[in-house]
Amino acid sequence: xxxxxxVALTACADQADRSxxxxxxxxxxxPTAAMLSSWNDGAAKQEIVDFVERVTDPASPDFVSVEERxxxxxxxxxxxxxxPMYVQLMFALDRxxxxxxxxxxxxxxxxxxxxxxxxxxxLAGIGVNDIVRIVTGTHSGLTADEFATVVTExxxxxxxxxxxxxxxxxxYQPMVELLEYLRANEFKTFIVTGGGQDFVRTFAKxxxxxxxxxxxxxxxxxxxxxxxxxxxxFKTAGINFVDDKAGKPVGIHRFIGxxxxxxxxxxxxxxxxxxxxAPGGRVALGGIVxxxxxxxxxxxxxxxxxxxxxxxxxxxxxxxxxxxSMKDDWSKIFPSPDLP
Amino acid sequence: xxxxxxVALTACADQADRSxxxxxxxxxxxPTAAMLSSWNDGAAKQEIVDFVERVTDPASPDFVSVEERxxxxxxxxxxxxxxPMYVQLMFALDRxxxxxxxxxxxxxxxxxxxxxxxxxxxLAGIGVNDIVRIVTGTHSGLTADEFATVVTExxxxxxxxxxxxxxxxxxYQPMVELLEYLRANEFKTFIVTGGGQDFVRTFAKxxxxxxxxxxxxxxxxxxxxxxxxxxxxFKTAGINFVDDKAGKPVGIHRFIGxxxxxxxxxxxxxxxxxxxxAPGGRVALGGIVxxxxxxxxxxxxxxxxxxxxxxxxxxxxxxxxxxxSMKDDWSKIFPSPDLP
Numbered sequence: 001x002x003x004x005x006x007v008a009l010t011a012c013a014d015q016a017d018r019s020x021x022x023x024x025x026x027x028x029x030x031p032t033a034a035m036l037s038s039w040n041d042g043a044a045k046q047e048i049v050d051f052v053e054r055v056t057d058p059a060s061p062d063f064v065s066v067e068e069r070x071x072x073x074x075x076x077x078x079x080x081x082x083x084p085m086y087v088q089l090m091f092a093l094d095r096x097x098x099x100x101x102x103x104x105x106x107x108x109x110x111x112x113x114x115x116x117x118x119x120x121x122x123l124a125g126i127g128v129n130d131i132v133r134i135v136t137g138t139h140s141g142l143t144a145d146e147f148a149t150v151v152t153e154x155x156x157x158x159x160x161x162x163x164x165x166x167x168x169x170x171x172y173q174p175m176v177e178l179l180e181y182l183r184a185n186e187f188k189t190f191i192v193t194g195g196g197q198d199f200v201r202t203f204a205k206x207x208x209x210x211x212x213x214x215x216x217x218x219x220x221x222x223x224x225x226x227x228x229x230x231x232x233x234f235k236t237a238g239i240n241f242v243d244d245k246a247g248k249p250v251g252i253h254r255f256i257g258x259x260x261x262x263x264x265x266x267x268x269x270x271x272x273x274x275x276x277x278a279p280g281g282r283v284a285l286g287g288i289v290x291x292x293x294x295x296x297x298x299x300x301x302x303x304x305x306x307x308x309x310x311x312x313x314x315x316x317x318x319x320x321x322x323x324x325s326m327k328d329d330w331s332k333i334f335p336s337p338d339l340p
Numbered sequence: 341x342x343x344x345x346x347v348a349l350t351a352c353a354d355q356a357d358r359s360x361x362x363x364x365x366x367x368x369x370x371p372t373a374a375m376l377s378s379w380n381d382g383a384a385k386q387e388i389v390d391f392v393e394r395v396t397d398p399a400s401p402d403f404v405s406v407e408e409r410x411x412x413x414x415x416x417x418x419x420x421x422x423x424p425m426y427v428q429l430m431f432a433l434d435r436x437x438x439x440x441x442x443x444x445x446x447x448x449x450x451x452x453x454x455x456x457x458x459x460x461x462x463l464a465g466i467g468v469n470d471i472v473r474i475v476t477g478t479h480s481g482l483t484a485d486e487f488a489t490v491v492t493e494x495x496x497x498x499x500x501x502x503x504x505x506x507x508x509x510x511x512y513q514p515m516v517e518l519l520e521y522l523r524a525n526e527f528k529t530f531i532v533t534g535g536g537q538d539f540v541r542t543f544a545k546x547x548x549x550x551x552x553x554x555x556x557x558x559x560x561x562x563x564x565x566x567x568x569x570x571x572x573x574f575k576t577a578g579i580n581f582v583d584d585k586a587g588k589p590v591g592i593h594r595f596i597g598x599x600x601x602x603x604x605x606x607x608x609x610x611x612x613x614x615x616x617x618a619p620g621g622r623v624a625l626g627g628i629v630x631x632x633x634x635x636x637x638x639x640x641x642x643x644x645x646x647x648x649x650x651x652x653x654x655x656x657x658x659x660x661x662x663x664x665s666m667k668d669d670w671s672k673i674f675p676s677p678d679l680p
Contacts, residue, residue, distance in 0.1 A: 067551065197594075197597070198597075201597045213528075213598075219594060223590070224586040226615070229619075249564045249573060253484055253573050254559060255553065
């Protein structure tokens with residue numbers, strides 16, 4: 001309670017500051033530069049700041065009430081790194097190994113046998129159906145609480161093959177700043193991930209300041225049961241919802257019930273979310289994180305297997321979406337001083 | 341912005357008050373009596389206030405952090421009246437009549453023919469499958485935005501057969517006070533309804549102060565499409581999720597991702613939500629609104645078709661759930677001075 005109170009009082013101090021700002025008609029300009037410190041000055045940063053100032057300025061024709069200031073973000077490749085493969089797939093591969101003793105049949109069954117034998121050649125050829133089998137096979141057969149514990153323990157110990165740090169250190173510092181900047185301007189920030197929501201919820205609060213109830217994503221079937229008299233939610237192997245492509249606007253309506261005014265993605269899996277949020281001709285901002293930095297992170301778009309981006313780049317100019325070049329627009333990629 | 345700022349500053353004044361209260365060690369006691377003014381003094385009110393004080397007092401062994409202060413409420417029969425039938429079913433019946441010209445086949449097809457002929461005898465005999473056909477038939481074939489408009493217009497004009505007022509005037513004043521009291525104690529309040537979430541979201545903010553993203557319920561299938569170049573969400577006739585009975589804890593996990601510490605319901609449709617939240621032996625409060633007031637509202641439980649309550653009453657003593665008697669515990673039922 002004391003911590004909460006202290007946070008609340010700090011927020012009140014912020015409010016008072018902003019009230020003073022309003023009086024001098026420099027409303028949101030003051031905190032901007034400081035909060036987006038890992039963004040280089042340039043068109044992308046300017047478009048974002050201009051948009052936020054327009055929708056928060058009560059004198060602007062584009063003013064949007066606090067209630068409608070909904071901002072949605074894809075996760076993989078938009079808020080954190082997705083190379084060499086999705087982090088959740090890394091988790092699933094490790095989990096196949098950890099669960100192998102309970103599943104002797106896996107040694108004879110593709111794609112599990114290739115994972116257990118570290119057969120990189122066979123793994124390179126696996127398709128979507130194999131990935132679904134890997135994910136459902138490793139994300140079911142335990143309670144929701146147990147799953148959260150398993151993910152948390154894995155994140156605490158697993159290391160990224162290139163950077164040698166935990167995966168949750170590979171979040172994008174400029175995007176964390178953008179989330180904070182939006183919340184300071186009374187936006188409510190949500191994650192809309194094609195990944196599993198139970199997976200992302202384990203670290204989203206710590207990494208991005210986004211609580212579980214503001215994280216939606218793909219999900220598996222779930223069964224309520226009494227286990228030795230204890231009410232339990234058990235994860236079963238079925239797929240409930242795939243929060244990707246046309247699923248993203250559907251998920252947004254189901255979870256939020258109103259259309260966002262800001263959306264950021266990085267691949268064509270985010271295309272429909274961007275179209276729904278910012279079709280053009282609406283007071284809204286669409287944004288694409290473009291992976292252009294082969295040196296500090298990775299450079300990929302049209303030809304990439306993970307995070308393929310074709311149509312988004314084509315539609316961006318006509319719909320007025322901001323295309324953020326990681327190489328040119330970001331002075332820093334990751335939070336740690338030891339990383340780029 | 342000015343309104344938002346003014347609200348924020350009022351909240352700050354409240355914070356300052358509470359900070360002063362904390363200093364004199366009467367933290368939440370002061371606002372209580374005033375905020376629950378439609379509750380009679382008695383065991384039910386006392387149990388609620390005791391619980392809230394225990395979980396918000398940092399010196400209490402039962403203290404719960406602000407983040408985990410999640411409270412969930414059923415809607416029909418818990419926050420508003422559900423007699424003589426669910427309000428949404430009233431809406432669906434009116435909608436059958438409004439849509440009849442577009443569906444000439446309905447004049448020959450049960451249950452639609454009985455509705456159009458006002459055949460009360462035939463209507464009294466319809467079962468769950470008929471109700472599903474009525475709801476899916478009247479809640480699909482239009483966009484999500486169009487549906488919200490239709491519901492809003494209906495709520496503005498339809499009148500309750502007994503009280504002669506709009507349905508959204510038949511919310512329970514003591515429950516509205518409880519929601520406000522919980523939010524003043526930094527709880528986040530959610531609706532978990534067996535009814536349609538698109539339906540309840542149209543009025544939940546106005547009636548209960550609960551925004552759309554904190555309303556979950558049953559939902560139909562939804563399809564994203566470009567309609568004349570405009571991104572559109574179209575409601576189709578399939579059923580996506582039934583947020584009732586064992587579906588309630590599942591829905592809570594999907595939407596919120598953590599276990600609530602307070603749940604209120606009124607029927608056995610809320611049983612699993614109550615068990616999940618307050619199984620006994622956990623710092624949590626379960627509550628049942630018991631319809632005991634035949635004079636001011638209605639008296640029903642075991643033998644009622646709508647809002648049947650049997651197991652909840654049986655389990656309440658062992659699990660420590662508060663059973664609220666509308667007759668004895670509430671001095672006022674509805675907000676309007678012209679109503680009981």
